[in-house]
Amino acid sequence: MKEAKSTGDLRTILHYMKGYTFYYVVAVLSTALSILFSRLIPLVVKFTIDNIISNKNIESKFLSSIYYEFGGREFFLRNLWLVGLIVVVFAFFNSFFSFLREKMAGYTSENFAKKLRDDLYNVILKAEYGFYSRFQSGDVIQRCTSDVETIRRFIAADAISIWRIIFTIFLALFVMLKLNVKMTLASSAMIPALFGSSLYFFVKVKRYFEKVDEAEAAVTTVVQENITGVRVVKAFTREEYEVKKFLEKNTEYRKLDLKLLKLFANFWSISDFLAFSQFVFTIIFGTYFTVKGEITVGTLIVFTTYVGMLMWPVRELGILLSNFGKVKVSLKRVNEILSEKLENLEDGREIKLNGDIEFRDVWFGYNPEHPVLKGVSFKISKGEKVAFFGGTGSGKSTVISLLMRLYDLDSGKILIDGIDIREIPKSALRKNIGQVPQEAFVFSKTVRENIAITKPDSDIEEIILSAKLASVHDDIVKFERGYDTLVGEKGITLSGGQRQRLTIARTLVNDYPILIFDDSMSAVDTETERKILEAIRKRSENTTTIIVSHRISSIKDADKIIVFENGVVTAIGNHEELVNHPGLYQRVWRIENVLKLTETGE
Ligand SMILES: Nc1ncnc2c1ncn2[C@@H]1O[C@H](COP(=O)(O)OP(=O)(O)OP(=O)(O)O)[C@@H](O)[C@H]1O
Numbered sequence: 137m138k139e140a141k142s143t144g145d146l147r148t149i150l151h152y153m154k155g156y157t158f159y160y161v162v163a164v165l166s167t168a169l170s171i172l173f174s175r176l177i178p179l180v181v182k183f184t185i186d187n188i189i190s191n192k193n194i195e196s197k198f199l200s201s202i203y204y205e206f207g208g209r210e211f212f213l214r215n216l217w218l219v220g221l222i223v224v225v226f227a228f229f230n231s232f233f234s235f236l237r238e239k240m241a242g243y244t245s246e247n248f249a250k251k252l253r254d255d256l257y258n259v260i261l262k263a264e265y266g267f268y269s270r271f272q273s274g275d276v277i278q279r280c281t282s283d284v285e286t287i288r289r290f291i292a293a294d295a296i297s298i299w300r301i302i303f304t305i306f307l308a309l310f311v312m313l314k315l316n317v318k319m320t321l322a323s324s325a326m327i328p329a330l331f332g333s334s335l336y337f338f339v340k341v342k343r344y345f346e347k348v349d350e351a352e353a354a355v356t357t358v359v360q361e362n363i364t365g366v367r368v369v370k371a372f373t374r375e376e377y378e379v380k381k382f383l384e385k386n387t388e389y390r391k392l393d394l395k396l397l398k399l400f401a402n403f404w405s406i407s408d409f410l411a412f413s414q415f416v417f418t419i420i421f422g423t424y425f426t427v428k429g430e431i432t433v434g435t436l437i438v439f440t441t442y443v444g445m446l447m448w449p450v451r452e453l454g455i456l457l458s459n460f461g462k463v464k465v466s467l468k469r470v471n472e473i474l475s476e477k478l479e480n481l482e483d484g485r486e487i488k489l490n491g492d493i494e495f496r497d498v499w500f501g502y503n504p505e506h507p508v509l510k511g512v513s514f515k516i517s518k519g520e521k522v523a524f525f526g527g528t529g530s531g532k533s534t535v536i537s538l539l540m541r542l543y544d545l546d547s548g549k550i551l552i553d554g555i556d557i558r559e560i561p562k563s564a565l566r567k568n569i570g571q572v573p574q575e576a577f578v579f580s581k582t583v584r585e586n587i588a589i590t591k592p593d594s595d596i597e598e599i600i601l602s603a604k605l606a607s608v609h610d611d612i613v614k615f616e617r618g619y620d621t622l623v624g625e626k627g628i629t630l631s632g633g634q635r636q637r638l639t640i641a642r643t644l645v646n647d648y649p650i651l652i653f654d655d656s657m658s659a660v661d662t663e664t665e666r667k668i669l670e671a672i673r674k675r676s677e678n679t680t681t682i683i684v685s686h687r688i689s690s691i692k693d694a695d696k697i698i699v700f701e702n703g704v705v706t707a708i709g710n711h712e713e714l715v716n717h718p719g720l721y722q723r724v725w726r727i728e729n730v731l732k733l734t735e736t737g738e
Pocket residue numbers: 269502503508526527528529530531532533534535655
């Protein structure tokens with residue numbers, strides 16, 4: 137079995153960033169440079185106040201040589217605009233590198249998301265059949281959209297922010313420690329408390345976020361259910377009940393949202409207080425040290441500016457660390473899909489089958505401990521018209537799924553033309569079986585395209601012929617645009633019977649040696665059903681046809697009827713034989729007859 141790329145949590149990010157790491161490194165370096173330029177500005181202000189205006193000695197030899205090269209204090213006092221220009225240049229570089237950071241991080245993250253979505257879609261289409269019953273479609277869609285978006289945002293914004301914060305803190309601490317150790321301690325005294333409170337808060341609030349998400353989903357579900365099931369709501373006059381149900385869910389949602397807002401209000405006020413206290417601390421100590429002559433006015437300005445610059449990143453770090461939990465959950469959900477086994481369609485050999493089918497003592501269970509088929513055996517010869525009859529859940533559709541190798545059987549053998557189907561490549565096998573499934577699904581395409589799906593190169597004559605065989609042609613020509621009418625979600629709504637007949641036409645347009653109608657005429661009246669089956673019988677004498685149905689009237693003309701009860705074949709014979717043989721078929725036949733007599737009043 138082929139396996140989709142299954143990577144551990146964070147390794148998934150690295151895996152999908154391959155080919156774009158260079159751009160991401162540029163984004164991280166740009167972050168560092170933009171921080172550097174923005175943090176240089178307060179140092180220029182300090183230099184102007186301390187060294188140009190107050191004429192203090194320049195400690196750095198390098199700076200001193202440049203300063204005197206230009207003409208020293210006299211020159212700069214006359215040309216103070218130069219200082220302004222330097223600030224503008226630094227501000228420009230800060231903005232430029234910020235721009236580069238956003239562009240590169242955005243480029244990397246968008247390409248990452250595209251690659252990831254492509255792979256997810258590949259798994260969704262090619263996974264083994266069991267995948268589709270294990271995962272709900274809404275959940276899969278959410279994993280491919282919101283979860284991918286959560287990870288993308290983490291790469292584009294949060295991960296970059298973590299770098300930004302680390303650079304900011306290190307650079308600020310480095311400069312501050314170089315200027316004055318005591319002042320640095322006084323200016324960062326509150327930082328651990330601020331960081332701790334932010335982390336505590338965001339870890340705590342995460343639980344509420346989850347609750348609010350669930351409450352929001354509950355509101356959406358009620359709306360979605362009512363839009364989809366509006367006919368049922370109106371038919372049973374359940375409007376008031378549904379409105380009440382919505383009110384309850386909506387009130388719960390508001391309650392939790394308000395609680396969340398209150399928690400945020402608490403957090404911002406406490407952290408504002410801590411941040412402000414840190415600021416006051418810095419001013420008080422700074423003024424004291426300035427008066428004592430331990431630091432200069434310029435240094436005081438640097439400290440007050442840097443403290444302001446440090447406060448927000450420290451608070452943000454708490455948010456980012458708690459967000460990281462969300463990203464890990466999304467990664468896990470995405471990885472669950474990526475690690476699904478892909479169905480191996482085996483080689484692409486073209487094989488034309490005849491249509492002799494044999495089941496030999498077949499056992500199968502979706503869960504092996506609870507077998508659904510318990511020793512099923514039967515034979516169908518090429519060209520035979522066979523019916524599967526049985527109550528709901530007796531295993532008829534499962535037999536068809538096994539025949540198409542959607543699942544592998546647990547024991548026994550299935551043979552087509554005497555060949556074990558495990559030896560026939562899946563793609564070749566399925567190209568020989570035309571199945572009309574229970575659910576008549578139409579795509580958002582034209583009638584013509586919908587029919588031609590099984591044979592894209594079919595011409596309009598073939599399409600019309602199969603539509604006639606499926607007794608849907610007369611309906612189609614009544615549509616305003618005939619075969620070019622758009623159907624499905626974006627087009628006109630077809631009735632249940634029209635949809636079923638359209639899917640029958642779709643299967644008939646291709647010349648399959650084996651045809652299966654899995655309860656696919658339930659919305660078609662008995663007369664039309666008989667017409668369709670007769671037309672198919674006439675068209676292809678050599679086609680093996682299997683009809684699954686609950687209605688005896690639909691299958692009584694079959695060459696052979698196979699009766700299923702609780703996963704076991706309990707009788708095989710034609711209609712005459714079975715009505716004369718005590719058992720399920722005879723009982724149902726009698727009930728149908730009684731009902732018919734009651735209806736006609738005889
Ligand atoms: N994908 C699945 N996973 C687990 N159990 C399943 C799955 N599909 C069917 N079953 C179970 O297997 C049993 C046989 O189902 P199957 O669909 O084959 O019956 P059926 O005779 O075709 O019924 P119906 O006429 O109602 O379509 C049932 O008990 C059903 O609940």
